[in-house]
Amino acid sequence: MSRRILVVGDVMTDVIVLPDGPMVLGSDRRARIRQRPGGSGANQAVWLGALGAQVTFAGRVGIADRERWDAYFTARGVRPLLAADAEQPSGVLVTILDAAGERSFLTDRGANLNLSPSDLPDALLDGVAVLAVSGYSLFEPGPRAAVTDLMARARARDIAIAIDPASAGFIEEVGADAFLGWTAGATLILANADEAQALTGPADRQAQVRALAAHFATVVVKCGATGAVLGDAGGIRLERLAPKVETVDSTGAGDAFAAGFLKAWCEGTDEAACLEAGIAAGARAVATIGGQPL
Template sequence: MDLVVLGHVAIDHIIFPDKREVIIPGGAAAAVATSAALSGAKVGLVTKVGKDFPKEWLESLKRILDIRGVHVLEGKTMHIYMIYHEDGSVDAPVEMGVAKAMGETEIPEDYLSAKIFHISPIPPEEQLKAINRLEGKRITVDFNPTYMEEYRTKRGLMKEIVSRVEVVFPNEREAMTITGETEVTKAAETLHEWGAKIVVVTLGEKGVLLYDGRDFKKFNALPVEEIVDPTGAGDAFAGGFLAYYAEGKDLEECVRQGLVRAREVLKKKGSWSI
């Protein structure tokens, strides 16, 4: 197995100002995993869902992923409500359901021989639990604005997480919040000083900034005629990057594959690449 992704899978509710509601599959872990699989990687997914998780969604994951690490439990799946208002503001309340204590989720024994382990955005304490369980493995982590207050106030915890992983994937704001820096390049340098070998800062429509401890390299986002839904573009990028990274490809190739996968997910509704 090339890659194991641990984190949330969710049911996303998109609620428009006119009260129309669209329900689609979501969750950062599935977004990363499906992107990596479509980039050629053999991927295992570790997560928790409830009995309300649609069987057809599970079947669609099964077609391209190893889902023996997907635990279907009594209770509700994580539900995320993206509520769009007339003034352009967005509320995003979350019902955690069975998705609590994600860092302790059982990992199938044979998954432990995977080349890379990616921990998608979960509470920092849970990320550290997962890192402790994967001691000695090659680990990468991603972040999410949901936990921004914890990133800001628990710098010691964040420093420990970063010190024990190989690659980090913050966006620009997360990188600066985690480190306390006010410039993205200085934030990337600090994350590297804390221990991350590779820092990949996603910059939205401005592209990606890569720092390997020696040089900064800026990559432009690929053009998209029409953006249907920006949800999950960063996760799709990480999946494409990690698929190539697990194969030992050049970092520039990894970034370019990530940008290809991000472009593709921007063209469709939802964060999954399938």
């Protein structure tokens, strides 16, 4: 059985801002500013490559950047299949971190918004065991049409589909019912606590898992520093705690978790070990600046 994972999602350049203190309206604040490769789907793919998984990444970048991004992904163990956009530049994300490592985002998705069905041909699914879809690909009509079409073709081939909702804010904007409709038939959801609440309503974790299990066979809720839970229609079956680590930057921690979990899941590892693999990767991610392993 193939163990190849196909990731579809955004390619971004992350501009990470670490202010020395609170922002000063209309004036200056000293800060450390760093630039790193990013994008939720790209983060997952690079983490999968770093963990030794067989991984293909499909996305869209500005035409001037495709050669650079191809080389970048290839060097990190990822097979890239990137469409080149002649109209839009590659996406950029500005991340502003606070003293606790939490972040706020300013997003210009650029070329990612032009992802089209022709960028995701049938051959992409050959030899694939799991299709991992970043929710960012579903929040705008163009890429959504391309990705939902690919998901339908994956279901027809009995390929497992994993959904990372990606953004509680965008879920609230488009509506939970719409998002759940777009992802109907997927096998697995990997949601963080905010996304789980945005999709279901209640803050109670058991209620979230049961509600999400009406749409997905397996439900994983990432609970940040406290660990993660896994369950189904019967509620939470498994819970694992996260190790205590110093958080430098939480950007990409959820993507790293997804990569660790999916690699283990794709290999047929038991659910407890999958949770532990995801948590270990997430803990590694928060120890460094940026959404991808150095």
